[in-house]
Amino acid sequence: xxxxxxxxxxxxxxxxxxxxxxxxxxxxxxxxxxxxxxxxxxxxxxxxxxxxxxxxxxxxxxxxxxxxxxx
Numbered sequence: 001x002x003x004x005x006x007x008x009x010x011x012x013x014x015x016x017x018x019x020x021x022x023x024x025x026x027x028x029x030x031x032x033x034x035x036x037x038x039x040x041x042x043x044x045x046x047x048x049x050x051x052x053x054x055x056x057x058x059x060x061x062x063x064x065x066x067x068x069x070x071x
Contacts, residue, residue, distance in 0.1 A: 001026055006041045015055060015065045020045040023052075027059075041065075 006025040010016060024044035031037050039059040046052050055065040 010043045013065055019048040
């Protein structure tokens with residue numbers, strides 16, 4: 001599933017590399033008992049060498065994506 005708004009945000013933040021393709025992009029709503037609901041963009045990419053990368057962006061606290069892992 002690829003949410004076009006999330007993938008566009010990821011591309012405009014200049015996070016997509018030339019050899020990568022977005023394979024998953026979705027906006028998720030999390031509920032925290034202390035701070036309440038907050039939104040996160042989650043993006044997963046794959047490159048030509050087979051590396052899978054996961055990124056998240058907290059839409060209320062952080063203005064850039066954070067890479068959370070590479071396989």
